[in-house]
Amino acid sequence: MEQDLLIYNTLSKKKEVFKPITPGYAGMYVCGPTVYGHAHLGHSRPAITFDVVFRYLQHIGYKVRYVRNITDVGHLVADADEGEDKIAKKAKTDMLEPMEVVQTYTNSYHRNMDQLNVLHPSIEPTASGHIIEQIELVRKLLEKGYAYENNGSVYFDVEKYAQNYDYGKLSGRKIEDLIVNTRELEGQDEKRSSLDFALWKKAQPEHIMRWPSPWSNGFPGWHTECIAMGTKYLGERFDIHGGGMDLLFPHHEAEIAQSCASLGHESVNYWMHNNMITINGQKMGKSLGNFITLDEFFSGAHPLVEKAYSPMTIRFFILQAHYRSTLDFSNEALQAAEKGLDRLLKAVEAIEKIKPTGESTVDVALLEEKCYAAMNDDFNTPIVIANLFDGVRMINSLNDGKEKIDAEGLGKLMNIYQVFVFDILGLKAEEAETGKNDVLKNIVDLLLNLRIEAKVKKDWATADKIRNELIALGFEIKDKKDGFEWELKS
RNA sequence: GGUACCUUGGCCGAGUGGCUAGGCACCGGUCUGCAAAACCGGUUACGGCGGUUCGAGUCCGCCAGGUACCUCCA
Numbered sequence: 372m373e374q375d376l377l378i379y380n381t382l383s384k385k386k387e388v389f390k391p392i393t394p395g396y397a398g399m400y401v402c403g404p405t406v407y408g409h410a411h412l413g414h415s416r417p418a419i420t421f422d423v424v425f426r427y428l429q430h431i432g433y434k435v436r437y438v439r440n441i442t443d444v445g446h447l448v449a450d451a452d453e454g455e456d457k458i459a460k461k462a463k464t465d466m467l468e469p470m471e472v473v474q475t476y477t478n479s480y481h482r483n484m485d486q487l488n489v490l491h492p493s494i495e496p497t498a499s500g501h502i503i504e505q506i507e508l509v510r511k512l513l514e515k516g517y518a519y520e521n522n523g524s525v526y527f528d529v530e531k532y533a534q535n536y537d538y539g540k541l542s543g544r545k546i547e548d549l550i551v552n553t554r555e556l557e558g559q560d561e562k563r564s565s566l567d568f569a570l571w572k573k574a575q576p577e578h579i580m581r582w583p584s585p586w587s588n589g590f591p592g593w594h595t596e597c598i599a600m601g602t603k604y605l606g607e608r609f610d611i612h613g614g615g616m617d618l619l620f621p622h623h624e625a626e627i628a629q630s631c632a633s634l635g636h637e638s639v640n641y642w643m644h645n646n647m648i649t650i651n652g653q654k655m656g657k658s659l660g661n662f663i664t665l666d667e668f669f670s671g672a673h674p675l676v677e678k679a680y681s682p683m684t685i686r687f688f689i690l691q692a693h694y695r696s697t698l699d700f701s702n703e704a705l706q707a708a709e710k711g712l713d714r715l716l717k718a719v720e721a722i723e724k725i726k727p728t729g730e731s732t733v734d735v736a737l738l739e740e741k742c743y744a745a746m747n748d749d750f751n752t753p754i755v756i757a758n759l760f761d762g763v764r765m766i767n768s769l770n771d772g773k774e775k776i777d778a779e780g781l782g783k784l785m786n787i788y789q790v791f792v793f794d795i796l797g798l799k800a801e802e803a804e805t806g807k808n809d810v811l812k813n814i815v816d817l818l819l820n821l822r823i824e825a826k827v828k829k830d831w832a833t834a835d836k837i838r839n840e841l842i843a844l845g846f847e848i849k850d851k852k853d854g855f856e857w858e859l860k861s
Numbered sequence: 862g863g864u865a866c867c868u869u870g871g872c873c874g875a876g877u878g879g880c881u882a883g884g885c886a887c888c889g890g891u892c893u894g895c896a897a898a899a900c901c902g903g904u905u906a907c908g909g910c911g912g913u914u915c916g917a918g919u920c921c922g923c924c925a926g927g928u929a930c931c932u933c934c935a
Contacts, residue, residue, distance in 0.1 A: 402935075403935090404935075405933080405934075405935095410935095411935090412935095413934085413935050414935055415935085416935060417935050418935080420935095457933070542864085542865085542930075542931090543864065543865065544863090544864065544865095544930090544931075545863090545864085548863055548864070548931090549863090549931075593933075614935070615934080615935030616866095616929075616930080616935085617929075617930070617934055617935065618934080618935070619929095619930070620864095620930060620931065621930095621931085621932090622933095622934095644935095645935070646866095646929090646935095647928090647929075647935075648935085649928080652927070652928070653928075654928080654929070654934090654935095655935090656934055656935085657933080657934055657935095658932090658933065658934055659934090688873090691873075691874065691875090691883085691884070692873085692874060692875090693874085693875070696867090696874080696875090697866095697867080697928075697929085698873090698874085699873075699874095701872075701873075703872055703873075703885080703886085704872070704873045704874085704885085705873095706885075707872075707873060707874095707884060707885035707886080708873080708884075708885080709885095710884080710885060710886095711883085711884045711885065712884095714884085714899095715884095717899085751875080753874065753875050753876095753882085753883075753884095754875060754876085754882075754883085756875095756883070756884080757874095757875070757882050757883035757884080758882090758883085759883090760882095760883055760884070761882090761883080764900095764901085767899085767900060767901085768900090768901085770900090771900070771901085773901085826894080829894070831894060831895075834894085834895095835894095835895080835896085838896080838897085839896095842897080847897075847898075848896095848897070848898085849897065849898045849899080850893070850896085850897075850898080851898095852892095856898085
């Protein structure tokens with residue numbers, strides 16, 4: 372069953388066999404959120420994508436160090452007059468301390484991630500906690516001659532860098548095209564070229580997030596934190612760097628440039644990028660104002676959301692698409708995911724009821740093999756799920772006595788679902804529905820027991836009346852051979 | 862304008878040269894007093910035109926439509 376794990380590397384635009392730098396160990400860095408607002412559906416995609424990568428690498432035996440940062444020093448706002456710090460802007464709006472804003476949204480992000488059953492990364496460094504490392508990086512870049520200071524700010528000299536290295540190799544851009552096509556922006560006179568990016572920015576008087584540095588009181592540039600923290604916790608070379616496709620350029624390109632310029636070589640072996648979630652075919656994003664927060668999905672409190680969707684529905688919805696494809700949001704698709712997940716989880720429960728026999732008519736080993744093959748093919752979770760659904764049919768047939776399985780096969784079957792559904796895909800059974808307190812439970816049970824008595828007497832009128840009125844109140848009634856089951860639909 | 866990517870059945874979404882993806886919906890059946898639920902089974906497809914090939918959803922070209930990045934963004 373030893374198979375190579377293939378990972379699509381954005382750098383080579385090909386699937387490559389994963390070869391760790393140190394056998395048995397894997398280092399992974401993923402760009403985390405900028406904490407200036409509640410997490411939306413888009414944020415859940417990289418979190419879940421790389422959560423599955425993290426889980427799978429561990430499952431196949433790697434000791435993984437997974438670093439996912441929190442960006443809390445703010446980035447420049449595009450439409451602000453003088454390039455205002457995002458977090459500072461929000462803080463002034465809300466009349467809060469910047470770090471209070473950071474804490475609020477960090478807490479919110481963590482809560483949402485827990486709801487989505489996203490494992491905590493091994494290290495979750497904050498940009499504000501690594502100002503010294505970023506200053507060191509900037510100093511090094513100045514020493515090597517790939518950066519210049521102007522009026523208290525420090526910029527990366529892209530054209531100089533491009534003389535010795537390939538700037539644009541990750542995003543497939545050519546420096547000549549970039550020079551020609553870069554838009555003219557206001558307030559960039561400090562830069563030698565519009566391609567250059569800030570490594571350190573001098574703070575304007577109204578800018579309240581600031582730290583001392585050799586050049587000015589200011590704050591680090593947008594692209595320095597990831598490389599500074601990645602190097603610190605994973606080393607000058609590490610295995611995997613992940614993030615959203617929208618970060619490819621300029622963010623990740625700038626990271627490569629800083630690595631090469633400061634260290635003389637690249638840091639990352641495998642670049643992985645998840646695609647976007649779209650809404651009506653358009654990217655869901657903060658700047659487009661068409662995003663729906665995770666809390667709004669969980670509560671149903673958004674005009675575009677027809678009903679509340681549980682965190683596991685969201686997770687399953689995302690895993691049903693391959694991470695490198697765009698995924699379009701719609702109520703119909705989410706409701707399909709909700710029902711599909713329910714069917715899958717019910718089948719998993721049903722495995723317990725299967726009675727093994729002396730022989731087997733089903734091929735459990737093949738199912739397992741297909742699941743691993745799908746995961747090893749660039750984490751193809753939709754195929755894993757399709758295979759698991761094939762297994763659902765197998766499980767149901769076993770329960771119906773239409774197929775047979777021996778004890779060994781049954782043990783393997785249980786293991787497959789434990790491993791793939793829960794350990795790797797990270798799904799979990801949802802909590803029992805709220806509002807089902809003991810009093811309610813007893814009352815509904817009482818009514819349904821009355822209904823059974825009516826049924827015994829063949830008093831169909833009464834039996835139907837109880838059932839229909841409960842349904843009208845929002846209950847779902849399921850008759851069973853030896854009684855009944857019910858649940859309260861939200 | 863530059864660069865890259867995408868277009869699969871009612872909906873979502875895999876698949877990259879020959880073999881049923883899968884889910885939801887729909888239809889039929891089993892079960893049931895009747896239902897519901899559950900289960901089983903089944904139908905509908907590869908944007909258009911041309912080319913390569915014994916054979917293309919899959920490779921190549923052109924056309925149409927769409928998206929992303931080029932500016933903070935997951």
